[in-house]
Amino acid sequence: MTALEPSFIRDTRDGYNAIAADYAELSKDHPGADPYGRAMLGTFAEYVLADGGGPVVEVGSGPGQMTAHLHTLGLNISGIDLSPVMVAMARRTYPDVRFEEGSMTGLDLPDRSLAGLVAWYSIIHIVPEQLPHVFAEFHRVLAPGGRLLLAFQVGDEPRHYDEAFGHRVSLDFRRLSPDRVTELLNQAGFQVPARLVREPYDGETTPHAKLLAHKPPLPTPQPQP
Numbered sequence: 001m002t003a004l005e006p007s008f009i010r011d012t013r014d015g016y017n018a019i020a021a022d023y024a025e026l027s028k029d030h031p032g033a034d035p036y037g038r039a040m041l042g043t044f045a046e047y048v049l050a051d052g053g054g055p056v057v058e059v060g061s062g063p064g065q066m067t068a069h070l071h072t073l074g075l076n077i078s079g080i081d082l083s084p085v086m087v088a089m090a091r092r093t094y095p096d097v098r099f100e101e102g103s104m105t106g107l108d109l110p111d112r113s114l115a116g117l118v119a120w121y122s123i124i125h126i127v128p129e130q131l132p133h134v135f136a137e138f139h140r141v142l143a144p145g146g147r148l149l150l151a152f153q154v155g156d157e158p159r160h161y162d163e164a165f166g167h168r169v170s171l172d173f174r175r176l177s178p179d180r181v182t183e184l185l186n187q188a189g190f191q192v193p194a195r196l197v198r199e200p201y202d203g204e205t206t207p208h209a210k211l212l213a214h215k216p217p218l219p220t221p222q223p224q225p
């Protein structure tokens with residue numbers, strides 16, 4: 001943590017440090033990807049592999065089950081998470097996959113170094129005014145043609161929790177508009193050829209969205225006459 005760190009980052013890290021074990025236990029029963037989600041993860045993996053199978057990162061990898069799922073689909077993937085407790089748990093559970101601590105607001109990755117980036121229910125913890133900066137960061141680290149996959153709950157009203165799984169936390173879960181996210185991605189330089197929005201299942205209160213985007217590839221050099 002640095003003195004300049006925004007409070008929403010500190011609160012999110014502290015919150016997930018506190019609930020990591022309970023969240024991981026819950027994720028075992030609710031793997032976070034229903035058949036619609038798995039279809040979009042599969043499409044993402046297919047594109048990345050067709051493009052040559054370069055490095056992929058899941059930002060906000062939590063207990064690591066989605067990173068591990070993409071690993072089993074053949075991707076050269078690692079996970080990055082804000083919460084060191086989540087990172088330690090993911091390393092223990094999936095020793096074949098690399099997990100590191102970090103924040104999507106400032107990724108410790110070189111420019112144009114990734115073939116793909118996944119943010120699976122993690123941009124929901126970014127304050128709205130920081131989303132353009134985060135999408136610019138995703139654009140920076142992706143190579144031309146690189147693929148981006150986002151998942152989030154749809155809506156307007158954020159949910160604030162002071163308590164979760166019996167722990168005191170201060171966690172905000174923001175709902176987002178697929179149109180607004182697409183607009184911000186376009187402004188950051190992404191094309192967004194596909195989106196999937198499904199209605200809430202039993203017990204859920206919002207629709208869920210998955211957006212598949214890519215950074216435009218470099219133009220193919222034309223043969224000189």
Ligand SMILES: C[S@@+](CC[C@H](N)C(=O)[O-])C[C@H]1O[C@@H](n2cnc3c(N)ncnc32)[C@H](O)[C@@H]1O
Pocket residue numbers: 009012013016027032059060061062063064065066080081082083086102103104105120121122125126
């Ligand atoms: C709702 S969980 C999703 C975890 C996992 N992707 C899944 O689908 O189960 C959100 C995760 O994002 C992480 N996170 C939140 N803000 C982050 C940030 N700025 N950078 C990296 N990770 C972040 C949290 O620590 C948490 O593990």
